[in-house]
Structure formats: C-alpha cells, structure tokens
Amino acid sequence: MALSPAVTQLEQLKGHPAVARLLTANLDAIEGVKFDREEMTIYVRRPMIRECCVLLRDDPNCSFTFLSDVTAVDWFPSEPRFEVVYHLFSISQKERVRLKVRLSGEMPALDSVTSVWPAANYFEREVFDLFGIRFNGHPYLRRLLMPENWEGHPLRKDYPVEGYR
Amino acid sequence: MSHLTHTPALEPTQDNTMILNMGPQHPSTHGVLRVLLEIDGETVVRLMPDIGYLHTGIEKTCEAKFYQQVVPLTDRIDYLCPMTNNLCYVLAVEKLLGLEIPPRAEWLRVMMNELTRINSHLVWLGTHALDIGAMTVFLYCFREREDILRLFEAASGQRMMTSYFRVGGVALEPPLGFFERVREFANRFPSRVDEYEGLLTANPIWMMRTRGVAKISAADAIALGASGPTLRGSGVDLDLRRDLPYSGYQNFKFKVPVHQEGDVFSRYLCRVQEMRESIAIVRQALDGLPQGPIKADAPKVVLPDREKMKTEMEALIYHFKIITEGFAVPEGEVYQAVESPRGEMGYYVVSDGSAKPYRVHMRSACLANMQTLPIMCEGRLIADVVAAIGSIDIVLGEIDR
Incomplete structure (x- = not known):
C-alpha cells in the first residue's frame, strides 16, 4: 500500500x-x-465554524450527528499558529470528516460548538486548558485537567516538556 | 439540547439542598474521580464530575519520543486494556507510513485484542458487582482474569503493560503451546460466563439495583458523544469493528449486542454478551490463523530478528539506526479509531516528517462517556450514583491522560 499524494483541489x-x-x-x-x-x-x-457544524449535522446526506473529538495542534512559531481540529462521525453513513480552523497566535478564540453537540463541552474545556484557545459561548470555560491556579498551557510548543521549574 | 450542557457551581442553588463531596479517594469511583453532588435529602439534584487528578501529560511526553517509544506509553493510558491502545496507536502510525501488515500479525492482533476486551470486561463486572453489593462475582471474575494475564505474560513477557503490538507487526512469535492454552481457555470460558450470569442476571436484588436505574435516551447519548456499551445499551447499533473494520475484523463473524432500555441493566447485558462474542472471535482467530511472518517487510521501520543481527551486516546497521535515530514518517495526519472495551478510542497523530510525532492526541472514550453521568443521576438517589458510575465503566487513566 504505497502512499498516493494528497488531493487538495476543491x-x-x-x-x-x-x-x-x-x-x-x-x-x-x-x-x-x-x-x-x-x-x-x-x-x-x-x-463560520458553528454554522458549518449545524449544516453538516442536520443535512440528511451527511448527518454528522456524532462529534468524535475536538483537539488542537500548535504550529509555533509559524503563523497562523493554531489549528483546531474537529472529527465528526456519521452513524447512519458510517463516514468521518475532519474540520479544521486556523487561528492566529494572538488571543486565539473561536465560536464554541457546544450548542451543536453537547459532547463538545469537555473537549473544548480540554483544548482551552492545554492550549489556551478560547471558545466563545461555552457555558463553563474553566480548566479541566490542570489545577485552577496553573500558569501556562502545557501542550503549547513553547512550553518545555519538563515544565517550568 | 440545552438540558445537556451543565454549568456546575460549588454553591447549593436552593435553600433545602447541600453539597456533598464524593471522592477522589472513594472505592466506588474506580480511581480518582471526584464527584460533587448537590443533594436534597437522599435525592441528587445536580452532579458535577471533577477530573484531572491523574493527569500525567502523556500527550506532551509523546511529542518528545520516537514513534516506537510511544508504544509503552499507550499501555499506561488505559491500564485495563493495554493491547487496544497499542493497536490503535500502531494502526495510526502504519496508516501514516502506508505500511502493509502480514495477515498472521493481523490475526494475532485481533486474537489478543479480544482477550484484552474480555480481561477488561471481567474487571468491570467484578468491581461493578462489588460496588452494588454482590461480592462473590468479583472473586470469580478475577479467577478468569488471572488466566488471561498468564496468557499475556507467555506471549509478551508482561502481565499488564504488554506493549506487544509494534509498528509493523507484533513483537514476538508466541511461544510453543501458547495456542493450545488459548484454546483451552476459550473452551472453558463460556461456562464461566454462565456462572456469572447465574449469579446476577436473574437475581432479584441485582435487578432491583440495576433495572430502570440511570437511564439515558439514545438521542442524549449520541449528543453527548457516548460510545461503546454505553451507547449500545441505549439502543444505538454502532460498533466500529463491524462498521468501519480495521486490522482485518471484516474476516470475522460476530454479533453486536444491543439493548433498548438505556439503563444499568441493559449496559450490563451488552457487556456480558460481548464477552461471549469476543470468545467466539478468539476461536475463529485460532481456527483460521494464517502461517507466515509476524512483521512487515520494512527494514527501515521494523526491528530485525535477533538471529539476523548476528549474521547480517545490514540488519545490524538498521537496528542501530532505528534505535538511535528512530524512523522518519512522511508528513501528514491520521485519525484512527478502534472499538475499545469502553467505546471509541481514537488516536490523532500528526507528523511533520521527522522521527518524532509532532502531535499525538488520544480521543478518550471514557471522557465522553462521563459526560452522560449528570443526565443519568439527576433526580435519583445517591446509591444509584454508584451504580451509574460502575455502569459506564470509566478508567481514570484514560480520562486524565
């Protein structure tokens, strides 16, 4: 199974x-x-991310009713620095699609999709906690895994692996 | 869907309620889960899970390791089903590499994976029954679990942290007599499941504690991202092994147990019947196990055999290169999901073309399943919270990572 080059033409x-x-x-x-x-x-x-998610969830040909995952990737030091990654799954079509939103490193923020899929609640809190990306409209955007008084966002690439001592 | 998003607060919201703290050191929270309960007498008004006590930053650690060094880390995420995590990770890296796996390795992986599922379900059944007050089942379950752990030890040298699957195949050919031992176990096991069911399924006390308790509807379960038996217990027929087959699962015939009620009892039935299906898959794997190599023919990625290293110069060089420099993986990204005993376990691996993963993200089935906990428990008694936590089968190592 040799790798074929990626198709990027719309x-x-x-x-x-x-x-x-x-x-x-x-x-x-x-x-x-x-x-x-x-x-x-x-x-x-x-x-447009929230509108797109609503469209993909409600369209009968897509029906991406299941949000598998939300996460992010930090491409420090290049710009746009962050990519927020959504993995959607369609239970009826047995199909997956990945949505990506690019964000700049200055005050990264985008709309929350918790109103589309309540499952996004913890996923978005985790991304906020570990990357410092804000989700506008999230009902309870607090740290999920790290202590409340923690400084910095550990999964950012400029955060050392062994932490600050 | 506004009733599904929760805004926890630590203050009681009504005059007649109080906040009760449960955990993180509580025997029925299966690890270090802390749950805040707002209660009115014995009734739970609001439930707020608090997690992060076992956060070890595994995702960050992965970014500092070579691809092959991540495999032992994946064992430690979900310590009850290490092989499932191994499988998910190596499948993701193999997809990134475009690597083809020999059939014998695939079948071995399926066999070990199903034994792992039984192992995990046995621990779940034992502890879940113990939480609700049925002590005996625990001892029975751990008796069979010990057999499986011995099989793992024979194949991989380790009982729990197996790291048996490697990028490009499996680590070792199982020792002589191993398949006979597996077959002996597979023959014995269905009667043991009958034993557990005899103790629980028709037991009136068990039914009173589980039937109609902690209900969740199919629509709510899907919206909250629940998967695995938690979703199938609510009547959604979804199993990634059948619907998006990986690692050669399309070669196996098995049923997917689905139950409609959405309560603790139907989740229990799903898992118990899954154990029977798993042992049927193990039997099929034993019967049809193909001969041939257990590692892919990719000398730059797969470690050479010891024997070859002693006789061939190239093998020694490749070994040295892989150990000291790792292997480069072409740029790209992959999301690979497998059906773990708890639901959809997914690995999102991003490569920048170097020998270390740029980003490894684990989609934890437990984290999503745990979001269903408030819906299940609110309006019910405190004692039912224990049954609900047990029924979604959480492993805190996987939630906190």
Whole structure:
C-alpha cells in the first residue's frame, strides 16, 4: 500500500457530501480541502465554524450527528499558529470528516460548538486548558485537567516538556 | 439540547439542598474521580464530575519520543486494556507510513485484542458487582482474569503493560503451546460466563439495583458523544469493528449486542454478551490463523530478528539506526479509531516528517462517556450514583491522560 499524494483541489473533491453541502450553502466557508490517506479534511474559515457544524449535522446526506473529538495542534512559531481540529462521525453513513480552523497566535478564540453537540463541552474545556484557545459561548470555560491556579498551557510548543521549574 | 450542557457551581442553588463531596479517594469511583453532588435529602439534584487528578501529560511526553517509544506509553493510558491502545496507536502510525501488515500479525492482533476486551470486561463486572453489593462475582471474575494475564505474560513477557503490538507487526512469535492454552481457555470460558450470569442476571436484588436505574435516551447519548456499551445499551447499533473494520475484523463473524432500555441493566447485558462474542472471535482467530511472518517487510521501520543481527551486516546497521535515530514518517495526519472495551478510542497523530510525532492526541472514550453521568443521576438517589458510575465503566487513566 504505497502512499498516493494528497488531493487538495476543491474541484476534484466536490462530490464528497460534506463539501457539497457546504458549497451549496454558499457561505464562502471553505478555505481549503485535503483528501489524504483516505481521510477528508475541510479547512473552514473561523467565523463560520458553528454554522458549518449545524449544516453538516442536520443535512440528511451527511448527518454528522456524532462529534468524535475536538483537539488542537500548535504550529509555533509559524503563523497562523493554531489549528483546531474537529472529527465528526456519521452513524447512519458510517463516514468521518475532519474540520479544521486556523487561528492566529494572538488571543486565539473561536465560536464554541457546544450548542451543536453537547459532547463538545469537555473537549473544548480540554483544548482551552492545554492550549489556551478560547471558545466563545461555552457555558463553563474553566480548566479541566490542570489545577485552577496553573500558569501556562502545557501542550503549547513553547512550553518545555519538563515544565517550568 | 440545552438540558445537556451543565454549568456546575460549588454553591447549593436552593435553600433545602447541600453539597456533598464524593471522592477522589472513594472505592466506588474506580480511581480518582471526584464527584460533587448537590443533594436534597437522599435525592441528587445536580452532579458535577471533577477530573484531572491523574493527569500525567502523556500527550506532551509523546511529542518528545520516537514513534516506537510511544508504544509503552499507550499501555499506561488505559491500564485495563493495554493491547487496544497499542493497536490503535500502531494502526495510526502504519496508516501514516502506508505500511502493509502480514495477515498472521493481523490475526494475532485481533486474537489478543479480544482477550484484552474480555480481561477488561471481567474487571468491570467484578468491581461493578462489588460496588452494588454482590461480592462473590468479583472473586470469580478475577479467577478468569488471572488466566488471561498468564496468557499475556507467555506471549509478551508482561502481565499488564504488554506493549506487544509494534509498528509493523507484533513483537514476538508466541511461544510453543501458547495456542493450545488459548484454546483451552476459550473452551472453558463460556461456562464461566454462565456462572456469572447465574449469579446476577436473574437475581432479584441485582435487578432491583440495576433495572430502570440511570437511564439515558439514545438521542442524549449520541449528543453527548457516548460510545461503546454505553451507547449500545441505549439502543444505538454502532460498533466500529463491524462498521468501519480495521486490522482485518471484516474476516470475522460476530454479533453486536444491543439493548433498548438505556439503563444499568441493559449496559450490563451488552457487556456480558460481548464477552461471549469476543470468545467466539478468539476461536475463529485460532481456527483460521494464517502461517507466515509476524512483521512487515520494512527494514527501515521494523526491528530485525535477533538471529539476523548476528549474521547480517545490514540488519545490524538498521537496528542501530532505528534505535538511535528512530524512523522518519512522511508528513501528514491520521485519525484512527478502534472499538475499545469502553467505546471509541481514537488516536490523532500528526507528523511533520521527522522521527518524532509532532502531535499525538488520544480521543478518550471514557471522557465522553462521563459526560452522560449528570443526565443519568439527576433526580435519583445517591446509591444509584454508584451504580451509574460502575455502569459506564470509566478508567481514570484514560480520562486524565
């Protein structure tokens, strides 16, 4: 199973139900797409993430009713520094899609999707705790794993592995 | 869905309620879970889980290790099903590498994985019954668990932290007589499940403690991200082994137990029946185990055999290179999910082209399942909280990572 190069042309991936749904909504939400290693990634513009999630959840051809995971990646020191990654799963279609939002390193913030999937509650709190990314509209954005009075966000790349001594 | 998002507060919200602290050192919280209960007499008005007591920063540690050095860390996330975590991680890295695995390794992985599932369910059944007050089952379950741990020790050299699956295959060929021992166990085990069921399933006390307790509807369970038996106990027919097959699960025939009630009892039935299905998969794996190599033919990624290292120069060089420099993984990202005993265990691995993973994220089934706890318990008695915590089968190592 040799690796084939990733497909990044929007034209070639129009047929994917999630991409098609977002294109017909005409929100200009898609920043880019990638099909690599049998996995679909859609880059979504930051202000549109909540609308996109609602569309993908409610559309009968997609019905991504299950939020598997929310996490983030820190690309320090390049800009945009953060990527927030959503993994959606469709129980009826047995399909996955990955949404990504790029964020700058200055005061990273985006809309919370807790109103779309309540499952995002802990996932977003974890991302806030470990990366310091704020989710606007989250009902209880407090640290989840680290102590309340902890300084810094451990999973950022500029945070040393052995911690501050 | 506003009733599903919780805004915990540490102050009682009504005149007649008080806050009760349960855990983190409490025998029925299965580790170091702390639960804050707002109670009105014996009735739970609000429930707020508090986690993080076992946070060790494994995700951060992974970023500082070579790809092959992460495997032992994955054992320690969920210490009741180490092989499932091994499997999920190595599948993710193999997908990143585009590596093909020989069939014998895949079948061995499936067999060990199902034994791990039984192992995990046995610990769950024993402790869950102990929480609710049925002492005997615990001793019975740990008797069979000991057999499985001995099998693991024979195959991998370790009872619990096995690290048996490696990128590109499995670590070792199992020793002589191993498959006979597994078959002997597989023949014996169904009658042992009958024993547990004889003690519990039709037991009136057990039914009173579990039937109709800690109910959750299918819609709420999906919205809160629950998976595994917690979801199937609410009537959602979803099993990743069947629906998105990995590691050759499409070659096996098994049923997925689903129960509609959404209470503690139906989650119990799901898991007990899953044990029977798992042992059927183990039997199929034993019957159809293909011959051949147990490691992929990829000398730059897979460690060479000891014998080869003593006779071939290249093998020695590759060994030295892999140990000292690791192996480079092409740029990209992968999300691989497997059906762990607790639900959807997922690994999101990002590679920047170097020999160390840029980011490893574990999607913990327990973390999502635990979000269902408030819905299950509110409006019910304190004693039911213990039954509810046991029924979602949480492992705090996996929640806190």
